[in-house]
Amino acid sequence: MTAQAQSISRKQTLGSSGLLSWIMTVDHKRIGILYLVSAFIFFIIGGLEALLMRIQLAKPDNTFLGADTYNQVFTMHGTTMIFLVVMPLAAGFGNYLVPLLIGARDMAFPKLNALSYWTYLFGGIFMYSSFVYGGAPNDGWFSYAPLTEKMYSPTHGMDFWVMGILLLGLATTIGSINFIVTIIQLRAPGMSLTKLPLFVWTTFVTSFLAVFSLPSLTTAILLLLLDRQLGAHFYNTAQGGSALLWQHLFWFFGHPEVYILILPAMGIVSMVIPVFSSKPLFGYAAIVFSTIAIGFLGFTVWAHHMFATGMPTVSLLFFSADSFLIGVPTGVKIFAWLGTMWRGKLRFMSPMLFAIGFVALFLIGGLDGIHLAVVPVDWQITDSYYVVAHIHYVLFGGAIFGIFSGIYFWFPKMTGRILNEALGKWHFWIMFIGMNLVFMPMHVLGLEGMPRRIYTYGPGRGWEIWNYVETIGAFLIATSILIFIVNFFITILKAPQNDPDPWDGFTLEWTTSSPPPDYNFAEIPSVRSRRPLWDNKHPDLADWKKEEA
Amino acid sequence: MLRKLVVLAGATFLLSACQPSPSFLNPASSISGHVADLYNTILIMALVVFVLVEGALVLILIRDRHKEGDKLPHQLHGNTNLEIIWTVIPILLVIALFVMTVQTVNAIAAPSPKQGDLNLRVVGHRWWWEFDYTDLGIATANELHIPVGTPVQIALESVDVIHSFWVPQLSGKTDVVPNQHNTMWLESDQIGEFLGQCAEFCGTEHALMRFKVIVESQADFDAWVANQQKPAYQPQTEDEQAAYKELTGTCAACHSLDPSEIDTTKVGPNLAHLFSRSTFAGGSFDLNEENLRSWLKDTQSMKPGNDMEITIPQQQFDSIVEYLMKLK
Numbered sequence: 001m002t003a004q005a006q007s008i009s010r011k012q013t014l015g016s017s018g019l020l021s022w023i024m025t026v027d028h029k030r031i032g033i034l035y036l037v038s039a040f041i042f043f044i045i046g047g048l049e050a051l052l053m054r055i056q057l058a059k060p061d062n063t064f065l066g067a068d069t070y071n072q073v074f075t076m077h078g079t080t081m082i083f084l085v086v087m088p089l090a091a092g093f094g095n096y097l098v099p100l101l102i103g104a105r106d107m108a109f110p111k112l113n114a115l116s117y118w119t120y121l122f123g124g125i126f127m128y129s130s131f132v133y134g135g136a137p138n139d140g141w142f143s144y145a146p147l148t149e150k151m152y153s154p155t156h157g158m159d160f161w162v163m164g165i166l167l168l169g170l171a172t173t174i175g176s177i178n179f180i181v182t183i184i185q186l187r188a189p190g191m192s193l194t195k196l197p198l199f200v201w202t203t204f205v206t207s208f209l210a211v212f213s214l215p216s217l218t219t220a221i222l223l224l225l226l227d228r229q230l231g232a233h234f235y236n237t238a239q240g241g242s243a244l245l246w247q248h249l250f251w252f253f254g255h256p257e258v259y260i261l262i263l264p265a266m267g268i269v270s271m272v273i274p275v276f277s278s279k280p281l282f283g284y285a286a287i288v289f290s291t292i293a294i295g296f297l298g299f300t301v302w303a304h305h306m307f308a309t310g311m312p313t314v315s316l317l318f319f320s321a322d323s324f325l326i327g328v329p330t331g332v333k334i335f336a337w338l339g340t341m342w343r344g345k346l347r348f349m350s351p352m353l354f355a356i357g358f359v360a361l362f363l364i365g366g367l368d369g370i371h372l373a374v375v376p377v378d379w380q381i382t383d384s385y386y387v388v389a390h391i392h393y394v395l396f397g398g399a400i401f402g403i404f405s406g407i408y409f410w411f412p413k414m415t416g417r418i419l420n421e422a423l424g425k426w427h428f429w430i431m432f433i434g435m436n437l438v439f440m441p442m443h444v445l446g447l448e449g450m451p452r453r454i455y456t457y458g459p460g461r462g463w464e465i466w467n468y469v470e471t472i473g474a475f476l477i478a479t480s481i482l483i484f485i486v487n488f489f490i491t492i493l494k495a496p497q498n499d500p501d502p503w504d505g506f507t508l509e510w511t512t513s514s515p516p517p518d519y520n521f522a523e524i525p526s527v528r529s530r531r532p533l534w535d536n537k538h539p540d541l542a543d544w545k546k547e548e549a
Numbered sequence: 550m551l552r553k554l555v556v557l558a559g560a561t562f563l564l565s566a567c568q569p570s571p572s573f574l575n576p577a578s579s580i581s582g583h584v585a586d587l588y589n590t591i592l593i594m595a596l597v598v599f600v601l602v603e604g605a606l607v608l609i610l611i612r613d614r615h616k617e618g619d620k621l622p623h624q625l626h627g628n629t630n631l632e633i634i635w636t637v638i639p640i641l642l643v644i645a646l647f648v649m650t651v652q653t654v655n656a657i658a659a660p661s662p663k664q665g666d667l668n669l670r671v672v673g674h675r676w677w678w679e680f681d682y683t684d685l686g687i688a689t690a691n692e693l694h695i696p697v698g699t700p701v702q703i704a705l706e707s708v709d710v711i712h713s714f715w716v717p718q719l720s721g722k723t724d725v726v727p728n729q730h731n732t733m734w735l736e737s738d739q740i741g742e743f744l745g746q747c748a749e750f751c752g753t754e755h756a757l758m759r760f761k762v763i764v765e766s767q768a769d770f771d772a773w774v775a776n777q778q779k780p781a782y783q784p785q786t787e788d789e790q791a792a793y794k795e796l797t798g799t800c801a802a803c804h805s806l807d808p809s810e811i812d813t814t815k816v817g818p819n820l821a822h823l824f825s826r827s828t829f830a831g832g833s834f835d836l837n838e839e840n841l842r843s844w845l846k847d848t849q850s851m852k853p854g855n856d857m858e859i860t861i862p863q864q865q866f867d868s869i870v871e872y873l874m875k876l877k
């Protein structure tokens with residue numbers, strides 16, 4: 001074999017198919033798919049952990065899980081869903097879509113992109129390996145000090161948590177810088193920032209949030225590591241350390257983190273709703289500015305997680321007022337989505353159903369969240385099941401519904417195959433009903449005085465019936481996810497249709513083949529409006545005429 | 550009118566279970582009363598928004614469904630006036646919410662300490678509550694007695710990790726933070742027993758860190774105090790002597806039999822008047838002979854992870870149980 005032939009055959013193995021080609025890839029689309037698949041596997045693991053918790057809590061004084069196991073399971077459920085599922089799912093969509101949406105051939109730094117993915121994967125596997133090395137982390141996803149100190153958490157669980165989070169934070173930082181540079185540098189000719197598709201905007205803002213908030217988390221966990229491994233006293237209250245230092249450092253990251261989780265889903269929904277309404281997004285500028293506003297405000301509200309820690313009244317009221325303000329840009333978005341659907345021609349296909357589900361459920365998460373910003377009410381409901389209800393309306397009703405909307409929407413682009421519609425509708429309705437059965441009663445339980453993170457409760461407080469209903473709902477959600485998995489395999493085993501534009505889409509990704517070639521676009525498109533493909537299809541109604549007028 | 554209806558519906562809903570609700574929406578103090586009013590007001594505002602927005606959504610979904618042969622809809626890109634309206638209305642709403650928040654924060658703020666207040670220290674331990682009546686020289690655990698209608702000024706301390714003190718019907722939470730002196734206050738206007746529980750995850754047995762507040766008339770409270778101030782029951786028989794020796798010997802490393810010994814470094818609760826309480830082990834089990842026996846046989850199977858790891862010699866077991874049961 002000549003050297004040349006050798007190099008060609010090597011290129012083919014690395015470049016086209018086979019396991020090795022996926023391991024060696026630096027193609028943004030493959031990295032995006034790797035992110036999505038890995039995160040979905042973690043989603044199943046995190047979901048099984050949720051089921052274990054719901055079985056344990058189905059009846060009072062249950063002994064299905066012991067205290068220690070339950071505490072590991074709830075910690076890993078939260079940590080998994082936030083760091084190993086929702087963030088990487090958004091990163092997966094970002095990787096796959098951002099270059100396609102801005103008319104680029106790849107991300108700015110393809111190798112960094114691969115580094116980011118593999119760091120994430122190993123961070124996740126590393127954290128889970130703690131189960132076989134003496135016990136998983138067990139202090140909750142926000143791991144309050146000084147409970148995390150060695151004297152109270154003597155297993156290696158917290159060390160795995162610290163190192164795992166460090167790796168995941170590194171992956172996110174690398175990925176975020178890559179997104180920022182890609183979006184600034186690689187846009188197609190004519191695609192000014194005012195023409196960016198909404199998902200690109202939310203990825204852009206999310207990346208800044210990650211880059212500016214993660215250092216605070218990194219600091220927090222490194223100090224904890226010094227405490228645990230080298231006997232420092234940052235949080236060790238027995239030696240004069242500060243318990244609240246952790247909380248300030250953690251929530252300065254933790255609150256922007258909430259928007260890191262929800263903004264990409266908002267971006268997805270803002271792409272899906274216009275297509276299935278056959279209308280442009282209503283109030284593009286308002287949505288973009290509200291996204292940026294949420295980004296800024298998100299950095300000023302962290303202490304609303306700490307209302308009960310004994311803060312002075314002035315600080316309480318400052319953080320309360322700021323938290324209320326976030327309601328305004330959030331409201332703007334919801335109205336804009338309604339305005340987009342208003343007098344549209346709505347096609348209720350699976351992506352649209354999940355997007356509508358997002359709007360309906362996210363609204364509830366916004367309205368019950370208002371109660372948590374009201375300081376005296378927060379003193380009652382914080383750290384109760386009410387908060388668990390709220391975060392799940394935002395992160396399950398919001399982020400996960402938005403992500404499923406995106407999966408159904410872009411699956412044909414990624415694979416050339418449309419997911420089965422009937423199964424998609426079953427998935428949606430069972431998940432929608434199950435979701436409300438699990439999380440709506442949690443409001444009642446919180447109001448009825450049930451604290452979060454308890455592995456058991458006694459009978460006679462009126463908590464039994466709601467806990468039982470929630471467990472039924474959890475199994476409904478699990479059923480719906482099973483339906484999705486079946487749908488995935490049925491679809492992927494069929495011959496592809498390779499329809500480049502199955503939904504009558506608006507943006508650049510639908511102008512190239514499904515799945516797109518390695519180089520995305522044979523010719524770099526030039527852009528005149530926010531809906532370039534719409535303009536091609538309807539030259540007389542083209543957006544650029546309005547936008548340039 | 551609407552407000553009354555919603556409150557009524559909410560109350561019926563919450564009270565539908567046969568026992569009285571432990572919720573702050575069933576308040577037993579002016580603090581929780583104010584907060585319940587505020588909660589209900591905001592709930593009504595939220596419900597109005599909910600009905601309007603979800604109603605609009607459903608209307609749109611029904612009316613604007615795509616039908617075969619439909620023409621393209623009007624390509625509307627936005628409407629500045631509308632967008633200003635739906636920015637300004639929420640701003641006005643949140644200003645109203647903020648004003649209500651400030652009013653309620655002021656209404657429930659702790660009154661300045663005065664003569665006649667009851668001063669208490671609540672100490673969080675993993676996983677039980679120590680209640681020190683510093684002025685009265687008594688220490689007890691897991692059951693907090695207070696007189697009705699008297700302001701109670703509470704200092705909160707933790708000997709280990711963060712806990713949170715929460716009796717929904719009397720007041721919201723205040724965290725019990727090690728190395729930090731937090732305070733709160735209570736004043737119940739209703740005689741009764743109110744359930745509380747630690748609300749900040751504090752490790753293995755966080756779920757079994759419960760307590761109750763017993764609000765009683767001044768006379769009942771005084772009688773309770775008088776009893777708690779008495780020394781512990783002195784041993785009479787030989788068996789009791791032996792038990793007493795053990796309890797003031799080995800057990801004294803963690804437990805005190807002196808009701809006036811207020812010592813937060815003790816790992817376990819003061820036992821001087823153990824059987825004046827109705828629960829034990831962080832308010833988790835009814836205090837009776839049967840439970841006490843199984844507890845002393847194997848504390849770890851009843852509450853895994855707790856600090857009490859003991860084996861009581863067989864010949865002393867019965868006498869210790871019997872002596873403990875006399876500590877009323």
